[in-house]
Amino acid sequence: MKQKSTNPDFLNGVPELVGLELLSQRPMYGYELVQAIRAGSGEVLTFGEGCIYPLLHKLEERGVLASRRIDVSGRSRVVYRVTPRGRKQQAQSLDHWSQIVTAVSRILQGGKDEHARIAS
């Protein structure tokens, strides 16, 4: 009926937000981050590698992330960490996110207890 394989609702920018958060908690490599998002969100946020890898590259170009290549048992991993500039960006993203969530909530709850809202 309605199949929207791309640009799903409400997910725009979310990979960057949660990615920065998780990487600021602990440096990770791409493949690890993909699963960390999946697990950390209770299987709700399931961004594929085709979304995460380009994102990591873009954030590194911007100086938000920095990478370091390491070898573990003959396997190459690219570990990303958040830079000082990334911290600022993260704080801004977080603020932006909560602003939107607050604004949407305000509208969604505008229908209920209209009197209480006006009275207060």
Added chain:
Amino acid sequence: MKQKSTNPDFLNGVPELVGLELLSQRPMYGYELVQAIRAGSGEVLTFGEGCIYPLLHKLEERGVLASRRIDVSGRSRVVYRVTPRGRKQQAQSLDHWSQIVTAVSRILQGGKDEHARIAS
């Protein structure tokens, strides 16, 4: 530095969500809805007419909305109301939205009180 004029973060699908909510509270016409979203969100959500009008047309095509043309003082208005099918869709969208918000919150707060979360 970073100019993203289109596809801003976190807003994907939000016009449909808040639009359905406001229209289910009270039928409105396009121009009215644009300002209702702006006002109802405290000037945070400011979707232009170039976003809302195509959205209304799309939702009407899907049978989510129904329109009625009225004339007020020589001015033509297209008033939209939510159909029964629209109610279902709205409930789903709402559920989807809260699911995402919950999942993101879980990750964002995953850094704090890690012990409490595991202990519970």
Added chain:
DNA sequence: TTGGCATACCTCAAACTACGAGGTATTCTC
């Protein structure tokens, strides 16, 4: 009466993003 602003509808190209499928290569497990 003329100009400007708000109303009220509409369309369109541009920019961006997540999806999904594809590719390569190594290690681990049965």
Added chain:
DNA sequence: GAGAATACCTCGTAGTTTGAGGTATGCCAA
């Protein structure tokens, strides 16, 4: 030895908001 998991990557497609553009009417002040 076959397959799954690991670990990196790229690319076309589809969908969405933006911002600017267009048309037309009504209202108000200079």
